[in-house]
Amino acid sequence: MTSSKRRYVLGISGLTTLAVFAFCVSLFVGPAAVGLSDLAGFFGSAPSETGWLIFSEIRLPRAILGFAVGATLGLSGAALQGYLRNPLAEPGIIGVTASAALFAVIAFYTGLAASFALALPIGGILGAVAAVMLIQILAGRDSSVLTLILAGVAVTSFAGAMTSLALNLSPNPFAAYEVIFWMLGSLADRSFEHVWLAVPFIAVGWLMLLTLGNALNALTLGEDEAASLGFNLSRIRLRLVLGTALSVGAATAVSGAIGFVGLVVPHLLRPLVGHSPKLLLPVSALGGGILVLSADIIVRLLPFEREIKLGVLTAMIGAPFFLILLLKHRRNLL
Amino acid sequence: MTFRRAADIGAAALAALVFFGSPAWAAKPARIVSLNLCTDQLLLSLAPRENIAALSFLVADPISSAYTAEARGIKLLRGQAEEILPLKPDLVFAGLFTTPATIRILKRFGIPVVTVQAATNFATIERNINLVARAIGFPERGKKLIEKLRETLPPESGTHAKPRPIAALLWANGFSSGRGTLSHAVIERAGFRNLASLLGQPGTHVLPMERLVEQGPDILVIGHPSPYPSLANKLLLHPALRAAFKAKPRIAIGDGLWLCGTPATARAVRLLSDKWKEASK
Amino acid sequence: MTQLATTGLTVSLGGHEILRDVSCSFETGEFVALIGPNGAGKSTLLKSLAGLQDYSGQITLDRQSLGLIERRERARTIGYLGQSGQAHWPISVEALVSLGRLPFGDENDQNGAAAIETALADCDLLPLRHRAVTALSGGERARVLLARVLAGQPKILLADEPVAGLDPTHQLDVMTTLHDKAAGGAAVIVVLHDLSLAVRFAERIILLHNGVVAANGTPDDVITPENLADCYGIEAKQGLVDGIPYVLPASRI
Numbered sequence: 110m111t112s113s114k115r116r117y118v119l120g121i122s123g124l125t126t127l128a129v130f131a132f133c134v135s136l137f138v139g140p141a142a143v144g145l146s147d148l149a150g151f152f153g154s155a156p157s158e159t160g161w162l163i164f165s166e167i168r169l170p171r172a173i174l175g176f177a178v179g180a181t182l183g184l185s186g187a188a189l190q191g192y193l194r195n196p197l198a199e200p201g202i203i204g205v206t207a208s209a210a211l212f213a214v215i216a217f218y219t220g221l222a223a224s225f226a227l228a229l230p231i232g233g234i235l236g237a238v239a240a241v242m243l244i245q246i247l248a249g250r251d252s253s254v255l256t257l258i259l260a261g262v263a264v265t266s267f268a269g270a271m272t273s274l275a276l277n278l279s280p281n282p283f284a285a286y287e288v289i290f291w292m293l294g295s296l297a298d299r300s301f302e303h304v305w306l307a308v309p310f311i312a313v314g315w316l317m318l319l320t321l322g323n324a325l326n327a328l329t330l331g332e333d334e335a336a337s338l339g340f341n342l343s344r345i346r347l348r349l350v351l352g353t354a355l356s357v358g359a360a361t362a363v364s365g366a367i368g369f370v371g372l373v374v375p376h377l378l379r380p381l382v383g384h385s386p387k388l389l390l391p392v393s394a395l396g397g398g399i400l401v402l403s404a405d406i407i408v409r410l411l412p413f414e415r416e417i418k419l420g421v422l423t424a425m426i427g428a429p430f431f432l433i434l435l436l437k438h439r440r441n442l443l
Numbered sequence: 444m445t446f447r448r449a450a451d452i453g454a455a456a457l458a459a460l461v462f463f464g465s466p467a468w469a470a471k472p473a474r475i476v477s478l479n480l481c482t483d484q485l486l487l488s489l490a491p492r493e494n495i496a497a498l499s500f501l502v503a504d505p506i507s508s509a510y511t512a513e514a515r516g517i518k519l520l521r522g523q524a525e526e527i528l529p530l531k532p533d534l535v536f537a538g539l540f541t542t543p544a545t546i547r548i549l550k551r552f553g554i555p556v557v558t559v560q561a562a563t564n565f566a567t568i569e570r571n572i573n574l575v576a577r578a579i580g581f582p583e584r585g586k587k588l589i590e591k592l593r594e595t596l597p598p599e600s601g602t603h604a605k606p607r608p609i610a611a612l613l614w615a616n617g618f619s620s621g622r623g624t625l626s627h628a629v630i631e632r633a634g635f636r637n638l639a640s641l642l643g644q645p646g647t648h649v650l651p652m653e654r655l656v657e658q659g660p661d662i663l664v665i666g667h668p669s670p671y672p673s674l675a676n677k678l679l680l681h682p683a684l685r686a687a688f689k690a691k692p693r694i695a696i697g698d699g700l701w702l703c704g705t706p707a708t709a710r711a712v713r714l715l716s717d718k719w720k721e722a723s724k
Numbered sequence: 725m726t727q728l729a730t731t732g733l734t735v736s737l738g739g740h741e742i743l744r745d746v747s748c749s750f751e752t753g754e755f756v757a758l759i760g761p762n763g764a765g766k767s768t769l770l771k772s773l774a775g776l777q778d779y780s781g782q783i784t785l786d787r788q789s790l791g792l793i794e795r796r797e798r799a800r801t802i803g804y805l806g807q808s809g810q811a812h813w814p815i816s817v818e819a820l821v822s823l824g825r826l827p828f829g830d831e832n833d834q835n836g837a838a839a840i841e842t843a844l845a846d847c848d849l850l851p852l853r854h855r856a857v858t859a860l861s862g863g864e865r866a867r868v869l870l871a872r873v874l875a876g877q878p879k880i881l882l883a884d885e886p887v888a889g890l891d892p893t894h895q896l897d898v899m900t901t902l903h904d905k906a907a908g909g910a911a912v913i914v915v916l917h918d919l920s921l922a923v924r925f926a927e928r929i930i931l932l933h934n935g936v937v938a939a940n941g942t943p944d945d946v947i948t949p950e951n952l953a954d955c956y957g958i959e960a961k962q963g964l965v966d967g968i969p970y971v972l973p974a975s976r977i
Contacts, residue, residue, distance in 0.1 A: 283675045330810060
């Protein structure tokens with residue numbers, strides 16, 4: 110096995126182990142004292158009923174969603190960067206999560222999601238599709254870093270303003286407080302209802318994105334060469350749009366808009382895979398899952414009375430990271 | 444002493460008497476305005492309707508107010524000075540958080556403003572009733588109202604067997620009310636222990652669902668769910684909550700009864716203790 | 725013997741007719757230079773042959789219409805090296821050259837490793853194989869991109885100005901490698917601006933002018949004072965030095 114392949118296999122195994130570890134830790138973090146003895150219920154012996162209830166209905170769905178959302182953000186970030194050949198692309202920066210949140214908010218607060226539960230993730234998906242297509246029009250293919258960021262700023266700002274407006278217009282008296290959830294994201298008090306709503310769409314989205322590996326590798330050479338290597342560019346684009354929309358849209362619909370994961374994770378892990386866009390995909394998925402699970406653990410360990418929103422943590426890491434990347438790419442902006 | 448001088452002194456003496464004198468002497472305010480939900484409701488229970496010029500728009504909200512029926516037909520304001528001044532009020536009631544800028548303008552126009560602090564227990568409810576009753580010139584109405592309130596409340600001691608059952612308060616978005624809040628006073632008066640205060644946190648704060656399930660309280664008390672979709676409502680439908688309270692009583696009490704300390708608050712106590720009696724059978 | 729042919733090829737872009745009724749054919753073993761002034765349609769012709777461009781008319785590969793051939797299969801036969809070749813991520817030279825094997829699939833590519841090694845050797849890249857592509861000089865990068873095309877072992881190789889911006893050493897290297905490939909049995913079609921390189925390495929030259937084929941034949945037939953004057957508007961000195969032909973643009977007409 111070549112050294113680079115060995116490095117890749119090591120990397121994947123290491124990340125998988127970390128992910129499993131983070132998942133398990135996440136199951137044991139929380140304000141209630143739920144320990145291993147409470148898990149006895151899983152093995153049939155006399156359980157502590159409340160302990161088992163907390164574990165199975167509160168902690169488990171939260172951990173599952175934490176990994177699913179994080180992996181989605183990491184994977185879609187890697188895919189978008191590979192396709193747009195732009196290291197600053199990620200669903201948060203280009204406005205996909207903000208747009209998904211907007212449509213999810215509309216689906217929820219108009220009562221649509223109350224009569225038809227799937228309206229919530231579908232709303233998020235439609236919002237994500239709209240954003241990806243808009244970004245393609247504004248700043249697709251080979252356009253400069255600056256254009257892409259500006260397009261993302263435009264979409265995010267507009268979606269954010271519309272979300273505030275929608276919540277303002279809603280007769281719901283808690284709207285002002287709830288907007289924080291949609292804009293900054295949180296996994297608090299998620300239940301298996303959220304898992305069933307989102308995970309099927311997320312899984313299909315993952316499938317579509319993970320199969321883009323070879324195409325993304327070919328795009329390293331540019332679009333013409335990639336087409337000459339036998340890739341159907343319009344079908345590739347469709348798979349990217351749908352894969353991103355399905356996974357990021359559904360994830361945002363149940364967890365709010367969490368940003369920067371898709372930027373930080375692929376960037377950190379690229380050296381691990383020799384910058385190969387294809388290998389970066391599964392690796393970023395694992396890395397994203399680990400990042401969000403860890404952030405969710407930290408959020409519950411912090412001594413604040415009110416759990417701070419996940420998006421705050423990811424922004425605290427991601428925004429400075431983004432600035433550093435911008436500085437590195439300064440010459441591309443001119 | 445000239446006649447004119449005597450008249451001046453007499454007028455001054457009369458003015459002093461009016462200003463400092465007993466309310467029974469002074470003319471009762473005839474154009475009262477209230478800018479605060481709690482004082483709105485107190486006014487509606489104490490003042491003659493014709494003396495009320497306007498109330499705040501919140502009193503008409505069926506979720507927050509217990510006196511929507513009584514408020515019908517009375518002018519409602521959003522609370523801006525521009526709306527208030529044309530009414531030429533001779534007395535204005537405000538809460539601690541009523542916009543200071545508005546109050547400053549009213550005072551500049553020489554309108555007397557009475558600030559009423561929100562009641563956090565039954566003693567302060569009675570204090571506020573007396574305060575408002577005196578200010579509007581009907582102190583005896585205040586005393587009568589307090590009597591009725593005390594009658595509505597269930598008997599103080601021996602309400603429930605010791606140790607007293609634990610009640611968990613759950614508001615929208617996972618908030619609960621601990622010691623020092625009106626809701627806490629209601630819970631305790633109804634004969635329960637308040638889970639939030641047992642867990643130590645005072646005031647209104649988030650009660651994590653995990654703690655709620657872990658502590659296993661005896662009764663769940665929530666506000667009426669809002670008729671509109673909200674994340675807050677969804678929280679109340681969380682499977683963990685439903686499972687934890689499958690066999691236990693839960694009761695929804697309209698916010699209007701205990702958002703403000705009014706005579707209606709006694710009803711909340713009654714509802715709680717009746718519910719527990721019914722569930723214990 | 726593989727044949728790539730066009731009949732009545734017409735390409736319009738943005739309302740503009742870039743190519744008009746172009747008919748030509750290429751066979752394996754040939755080295756054909758595609759020349760013409762800027763805007764004559766050379767790149768467009770090459771892209772059409774590679775299947776990257778919408779067109780009207782006919783392009784056939786072994787008498788099968790190009791549009792009906794499955795993409796992957798076409799990619800295995802025709803290799804395309806574009807004008808502004810890029811390497812977007814700092815992957816290793818070896819990894820980039822391996823991209824040329826993508827049309828062959830991951831699983832059944834028995835010849836893959838050998839083809840990659842041969843391509844690296846042909847382009848003198850063995851000592852650089854683990855270097856990051858973006859850290860290379862212009863000449864080295866050009867060789868890497870060429871090696872990528874060669875790794876696919878295409879029967880038909882289309883190269884659009886592969887020596888643009890290269891120093892003389894690398895120009896000779898690339899042209900020699902391409903010529904060797906033609907000798908080895910591939911059809912090599914190269915767009916060139918340098919007329920000396922064209923007459924030196926190509927056995928057939930197609931001269932495009934304003935979207936039509938102005939001349940198609942041996943270098944002697946095509947590079948004539950009349951053609952140079954009509955198409956390029958220049959006068960040139962032609963000759964032979966030590967057996968190496970040259971064309972020296974002298975003055976405008």
